[in-house]
Amino acid sequence: MTAVVILLLTVPVGAAIASLWLPGRVAGLVTAGSGIASLALVLAAVPAAAHRDLGWLGFLRIDALSVVFLLATAFVYACVAVYSVGYLQTPGPGGAPDRRYARRFWAGLNLFAWSMLAAPVMGNLALLWVAIEVTTIISGLLVALEGTEAAAEAAWKYVLLASAGLAIALLGTIFMYYAGSRVLGPSYNLAFGPLLSVAGRLPHTAVRLAFVLGVLGFGTKVGLFPVHTWLPDAHSEAPTPVSALLSGSLLAVSFYAILRFYQVAQAALGPRFPRDVLLVFGVASLLLAALYLLDQRDYKRLLAYSSVEHMGILAIGVSFGAPVALAGVLLHVLAHAAAKGNAFMGAGVLLRKFGVKRISAVTGGLDLLPWSGPLFLAAILALSAMPPFGIFRSEFEIVTGGLAASANVTAAVLVVLVTIAFFGLSLAANAMLLTPRRELPGTVHVTRGEPSAWIVVPVVAGLIALLVLGLHPPADLTGLMGRAVAALRGVA
Amino acid sequence: MSPVQAPSVYTGGANVIAVLILLAEFGMLRQALIRDQVRLYAAQSGLISVLAVIVGAVRDLPELYLLAALSAALKVVVIPLVLRRLLRGSRPGDSAADLGDIAGSGGLGLATTVLVAIAVAAFGFFAAGRLPVAGGGAPATALSVSVSVVLVAFVLMIHRRDVISQAIGLFSLENGISLAALVVAASLPLILEVALLFDLLVAVIVFGLLIRIHRGRAESLSTTELTSLRG
Numbered sequence: 001m002t003a004v005v006i007l008l009l010t011v012p013v014g015a016a017i018a019s020l021w022l023p024g025r026v027a028g029l030v031t032a033g034s035g036i037a038s039l040a041l042v043l044a045a046v047p048a049a050a051h052r053d054l055g056w057l058g059f060l061r062i063d064a065l066s067v068v069f070l071l072a073t074a075f076v077y078a079c080v081a082v083y084s085v086g087y088l089q090t091p092g093p094g095g096a097p098d099r100r101y102a103r104r105f106w107a108g109l110n111l112f113a114w115s116m117l118a119a120p121v122m123g124n125l126a127l128l129w130v131a132i133e134v135t136t137i138i139s140g141l142l143v144a145l146e147g148t149e150a151a152a153e154a155a156w157k158y159v160l161l162a163s164a165g166l167a168i169a170l171l172g173t174i175f176m177y178y179a180g181s182r183v184l185g186p187s188y189n190l191a192f193g194p195l196l197s198v199a200g201r202l203p204h205t206a207v208r209l210a211f212v213l214g215v216l217g218f219g220t221k222v223g224l225f226p227v228h229t230w231l232p233d234a235h236s237e238a239p240t241p242v243s244a245l246l247s248g249s250l251l252a253v254s255f256y257a258i259l260r261f262y263q264v265a266q267a268a269l270g271p272r273f274p275r276d277v278l279l280v281f282g283v284a285s286l287l288l289a290a291l292y293l294l295d296q297r298d299y300k301r302l303l304a305y306s307s308v309e310h311m312g313i314l315a316i317g318v319s320f321g322a323p324v325a326l327a328g329v330l331l332h333v334l335a336h337a338a339a340k341g342n343a344f345m346g347a348g349v350l351l352r353k354f355g356v357k358r359i360s361a362v363t364g365g366l367d368l369l370p371w372s373g374p375l376f377l378a379a380i381l382a383l384s385a386m387p388p389f390g391i392f393r394s395e396f397e398i399v400t401g402g403l404a405a406s407a408n409v410t411a412a413v414l415v416v417l418v419t420i421a422f423f424g425l426s427l428a429a430n431a432m433l434l435t436p437r438r439e440l441p442g443t444v445h446v447t448r449g450e451p452s453a454w455i456v457v458p459v460v461a462g463l464i465a466l467l468v469l470g471l472h473p474p475a476d477l478t479g480l481m482g483r484a485v486a487a488l489r490g491v492a
Numbered sequence: 493m494s495p496v497q498a499p500s501v502y503t504g505g506a507n508v509i510a511v512l513i514l515l516a517e518f519g520m521l522r523q524a525l526i527r528d529q530v531r532l533y534a535a536q537s538g539l540i541s542v543l544a545v546i547v548g549a550v551r552d553l554p555e556l557y558l559l560a561a562l563s564a565a566l567k568v569v570v571i572p573l574v575l576r577r578l579l580r581g582s583r584p585g586d587s588a589a590d591l592g593d594i595a596g597s598g599g600l601g602l603a604t605t606v607l608v609a610i611a612v613a614a615f616g617f618f619a620a621g622r623l624p625v626a627g628g629g630a631p632a633t634a635l636s637v638s639v640s641v642v643l644v645a646f647v648l649m650i651h652r653r654d655v656i657s658q659a660i661g662l663f664s665l666e667n668g669i670s671l672a673a674l675v676v677a678a679s680l681p682l683i684l685e686v687a688l689l690f691d692l693l694v695a696v697i698v699f700g701l702l703i704r705i706h707r708g709r710a711e712s713l714s715t716t717e718l719t720s721l722r723g
Contacts, residue, residue: 186679
């Protein structure tokens with residue numbers, strides 16, 4: 001198991017270094033190989049993690065909860081890496097990307113994936129914070145990669161807001177250290193395991209403060225209202241493969257940090273306080289996102305607000321606290337990663353095909369894109385929690401958990417807001433995909449056909465994953481999530 | 493109510509330094525030239541290092557000496573150098589804001605902003621003063637001051653409309669957190685502190701890159717034009 005972790009932390013770095021030297025085409029293949037290898041490594045760890053905690057390795061620590069988030073990250077990384085090979089071959093509105101762009105893109109993509117794979121295996125809250133700050137820094141540069149004025153604006157907003165949020169999270173981490181050092185002595189090093197084992201004796205005020213600061217700080221990167229404002233800009237201006245990673249993996253990894261703080265806070269303060277905090281942030285995010293989804297003109301921003309919606313659902317799911325809701329939350333992390341990855345990859349094809357991000361300028365997608373059109377439609381339906389996809393199952397579990405925890409009003413609000421979000425998403429999808437093609441003045445002439453086979457295969461893989469998660473999750477995965485739920489409830 | 497006691501030399505000295513750090517933050521808020529703002533930031537960082545040395549000597553935490561040295565090297569020397577180099581790239585003929593005159597870059601009038609900052613700082617000071625927190629490092633009053641520094645740094649970042657001031661606001665926010673860490677987490681293992689500092693270094697490089705990209709695109713350091721992304 002040690003070998004798996006070490007390989008997981010070295011393969012993407014190796015690929016990043018290699019892509020600085022290799023020509024663009026080869027760098028793409030190396031990246032695709034690195035992505036698939038990372039996914040295989042994480043999959044190899046799933047059966048073991050489903051039955052026991054994988055223990056310690058210096059500063060590293062792996063348990064079922066970290067493997068769930070590793071799985072979400074590695075899956076999107078693998079899909080996006082393969083997809084990007086085709087994406088970079090396809091000329092955009094400004095012509096085919098030049099060599100400098102390609103080199104930076106591949107190196108950045110690998111480093112970004114590496115930092116997100118590193119965060120969930122950190123067994124130390126300070127190093128977890130460092131890893132998440134590194135994800136901000138690398139992805140900030142990737143957002144600026146397109147070189148347009150809007151991209152520079154989005155990158156600046158993103159890095160400044162996320163860094164300020166993470167500064168708040170650092171303050172929370174320091175208070176966590178203070179709480180831990182009261183019990184464990186000054187030689188305490190912010191390791192997570194010892195902190196959790198003595199959580200019952202931690203001073204309450206410090207943990208309370210640390211938890212709220214942690215939720216607000218890491219919540220900035222999760223995209224919780226009211227600190228979500230960077231998110232639609234960064235998601236819409238980044239190169240589309242990067243948007244898929246931002247939305248499917250980065251938000252989830254930041255949510256992982258909140259869950260670690262939640263575990264400590266729950267053990268120290270009891271479930272009431274941390275759940276109330278998450279409930280407020282979750283409902284506010286869901287409400288805002290549902291309303292913004294109704295009136296969007298840019299389809300990448302539409303998907304970005306859908307991410308805010310789903311992060312709100314995660315926070316609400318945790319606040320329900322019932323085991324079935326927590327199982328739903330973890331399934332939701334995986335299903336959202338697959339669905340949002342697919343949706344952004346589909347949006348990337350639309351962008352390459354039509355050259356614009358305006359919803360009103362895209363028509364007839366289903367006719368013009370024989371594969372990507374239907375796949376994009378399926379991804380939108382999956383995001384709207386339609387059966388038989390994974391998100392239907394996870395949201396069903398979350399709502400069931402809400403009713404089981406007799407949070408009837410919240411569960412009802414959740415259902416209503418998710419329905420409003422469904423209207424927003426389906427109206428836009430209808431306009432882009434199902435209306436016949438009209439050649440408006442000022443739009444380019446578009447011919448029928450897929451840009452490349454590389455960009456269809458990973459989306460098909462994502463769709464299969466969504467179907468598996470929705471219809472019949474494998475036994476090892478269920479076992480893994482069972483262990484993670486036990487850890488989240490503090491009974492493991 | 494305990495009887496009133498004169499504070500010890502250590503407590504008094506540490507509190508004076510903490511208050512000077514807060515004053516430096518206010519100085520940055522009202523400073524009209526970026527160059528002076530960078531100088532104030534360097535001075536503030538220097539004060540943090542001095543406080544770290546004092547806490548290390550009194551509380552017998554020798555790692556703090558090394559930390560103070562590293563932090564001074566990074567925040568008193570490297571970061572100001574990077575920021576100044578970014579400024580030097582300005583060409584004559586650029587707008588006034590590019591030549592370092594940012595007097596007019598505030599979103600509100602200066603007096604209003606300072607009043608808001610004073611109110612925010614007082615709120616932070618008294619709110620944090622109610623926390624039952626007593627660490628093994630600097631005296632607890634410094635914690636209240638550090639919360640004020642953090643809040644004023646936010647006012648600075650919100651109020652200023654130029655990229656360098658916003659970056660300085662963020663870095664001085666980090667100084668406020670360092671001050672808080674000296675109170676409640678003075679014995680944090682050195683390896684973690686070094687990881688945090690290294691992280692700051694990488695962040696500075698990225699901020700430098702983004703500032704250059706922004707300047708190359710918008711031909712200005714001002715953020716008032718950054719309004720195309722909304723909704």
